[in-house]
Amino acid sequence: RPAVLVWFGFSSSFPTCWAAGTQCVAKGDHRKPKPGELVYHKGDILTIVDTSTRKGYYKARHNNTGEEGLINSSGVREREALRVDPSLSLMPWFHGKISGPEAVSKLQPAEDGLFLVRESIRHPGDYVLCVSVAGEVIHYRVIYQDNKLTIDNAQYFYNLIDMIEFYSNNKGSIATTLLKPKQKHGTKSAELELSKTGWLLDITKLTLGKNIGEGEFGAVYEGEYMGQRVAVKTIKCDVTAQAFLQETTVMTKLQHKNLVRLLGVILHKGLHIVTELMSKGNLVNFLRTRGRSVVNSDQLLRFALDVCDGMEYLESKKLVHRDLAARNVLLSDDNVAKISDFGLTKVDSKASDNAKLPVKWTAPEALKKEKFSTKSDVWSYGVLLWEIFSYGRQPYPKMSLNEVKERVEGGYRMEAPEDCPPGVYALMRICWEQDPRRRPAFHKLREKLERDMGKLSPRHESLRQDGIRSGSGC
Numbered sequence: 001r002p003a004v005l006v007w008f009g010f011s012s013s014f015p016t017c018w019a020a021g022t023q024c025v026a027k028g029d030h031r032k033p034k035p036g037e038l039v040y041h042k043g044d045i046l047t048i049v050d051t052s053t054r055k056g057y058y059k060a061r062h063n064n065t066g067e068e069g070l071i072n073s074s075g076v077r078e079r080e081a082l083r084v085d086p087s088l089s090l091m092p093w094f095h096g097k098i099s100g101p102e103a104v105s106k107l108q109p110a111e112d113g114l115f116l117v118r119e120s121i122r123h124p125g126d127y128v129l130c131v132s133v134a135g136e137v138i139h140y141r142v143i144y145q146d147n148k149l150t151i152d153n154a155q156y157f158y159n160l161i162d163m164i165e166f167y168s169n170n171k172g173s174i175a176t177t178l179l180k181p182k183q184k185h186g187t188k189s190a191e192l193e194l195s196k197t198g199w200l201l202d203i204t205k206l207t208l209g210k211n212i213g214e215g216e217f218g219a220v221y222e223g224e225y226m227g228q229r230v231a232v233k234t235i236k237c238d239v240t241a242q243a244f245l246q247e248t249t250v251m252t253k254l255q256h257k258n259l260v261r262l263l264g265v266i267l268h269k270g271l272h273i274v275t276e277l278m279s280k281g282n283l284v285n286f287l288r289t290r291g292r293s294v295v296n297s298d299q300l301l302r303f304a305l306d307v308c309d310g311m312e313y314l315e316s317k318k319l320v321h322r323d324l325a326a327r328n329v330l331l332s333d334d335n336v337a338k339i340s341d342f343g344l345t346k347v348d349s350k351a352s353d354n355a356k357l358p359v360k361w362t363a364p365e366a367l368k369k370e371k372f373s374t375k376s377d378v379w380s381y382g383v384l385l386w387e388i389f390s391y392g393r394q395p396y397p398k399m400s401l402n403e404v405k406e407r408v409e410g411g412y413r414m415e416a417p418e419d420c421p422p423g424v425y426a427l428m429r430i431c432w433e434q435d436p437r438r439r440p441a442f443h444k445l446r447e448k449l450e451r452d453m454g455k456l457s458p459r460h461e462s463l464r465q466d467g468i469r470s471g472s473g474c
């Protein structure tokens with residue numbers, strides 16, 4: 001498994017140059033606003049909505065009241081990123097395989113509603129909910145049947161998180177509501193950490209709309225959160241949710257106009273990941289359904305440059321994507337391409353998961369020796385360029401995965417898509433150098449792309465400036 005990143009808190013101490021959408025936390029109370037200013041209290045979360053105001057001021061929306069007004073940047077700090085911490089757990093009350101007597105000793109001193117969950121030793125696959133009530137510990141067997149969990153054959157749950165949430169709010173058929181989790185030694189409650197850092201969103205402020213996509217681990221819905229259109233990815237399986245949590249913490253540290261922005265998470269029946277809504281969906285579907293008659297080559301170049309900008313940012317943070325492909329690029333209302341799934345792709349990266357690798361996008365050294373690096377991302381970027389300029393065709397058309405592996409290893413490379421500008425095809429070819437060291441870095445690719453764009457399209461400069469103006473503003 002390639003090195004996982006080490007992060008340093010860089011976001012909170014950065015001088016104030018915040019893009020619209022940045023979430024800030026109030027450092028203190030601001031109860032007596034001047035005209036046009038926003039009222040807030042210490043700890044409130046505010047979203048920057050407009051950066052083009054007076055120096056030192058931003059227009060912001062209060063995340064709880066929805067009110068908008070001016071704020072002085074010195075009164076707030078940017079919402080902190082979460083530390084990547086393997087002890088962060090969505091299920092800190094889950095103690096794994098421990099015996100009944102061990103559970104009883106962990107629930108001392110007795111306290112009504114103190115609880116933990118353990119795996120049943122006698123009935124593998126089942127769980128036991130242990131709760132302290134009136135000085136005693138009661139053990140409820142949780143039966144796993146038909147993909148659901150139940151204690152009383154009346155209430156059924158998708159997963160343990162769901163079950164604990166229910167019995168924390170309802171007594172149901174157990175002796176007491178669950179009041180206090182007994183945390184497993186060495187774990188930290190993700191809920192608490194997310195809430196302290198301001199990344200835990202409030203489910204009552206979320207309105208879910210229609211289903212807009214199917215992810216590998218759950219459905220994606222359109223929705224609205226405090227007046228903002230959002231996308232909500234739902235992950236029901238608790239083990240997967242736990243794995244995604246780690247990756248979500250990576251996303252809290254990344255902010256760039258060409259990366260899909262994480263707004264926060266909701267813990268309810270599993271994990272809901274809330275991101276900005278990319279209303280035009282993924283790039284492959286967009287290109288396939290519009291085609292040449294609607295999307296011109298200027299626009300294709302813009303997409304290519306957007307993705308390159310986003311990758312240059314990831315490269316600067318020493319983050320490897322591993323699944324860069326047009327299906328993982330999403331488009332906003334105003335046709336800005338943004339990379340998605342950048343925090344999530346490292347969930348399954350063990351050797352045993354090799355079968356899951358996107359072969360047609362993966363560099364030979366990554367396929368063979370699991371050598372993932374920014375340079376293997378550059379290879380994938382070359383394939384993505386090919387997808388863009390072929391209007392969303394499947395790469396290596398008509399070739400099987402084994403054939404692709406063998407022939408690419410032997411030096412075979414795809415031909416240029418129809419009508420592809422030669423400069424762009426030349427870029428693809430250098431991305432597909434066999435030796436990763438010979439492939440350009442993303443910042444070099446961007447320079448080349450911009451140079452080529454200047455040559456290819458005289459309108460490019462104005463397009464680019466428009467892009468910058470509507471971008472981060474920093």
Ligand code: ADP
Binds near residue numbers: 277278282327
């Ligand atoms: P997975 O990586 O698990 O396959 P994705 O995150 O790619 O799932 O989501 C599946 C589909 O849902 C995407 O191809 C896209 O069409 C849609 N989708 C995902 N996130 C968003 C978003 N932020 N805005 C709009 N559509 C989205």
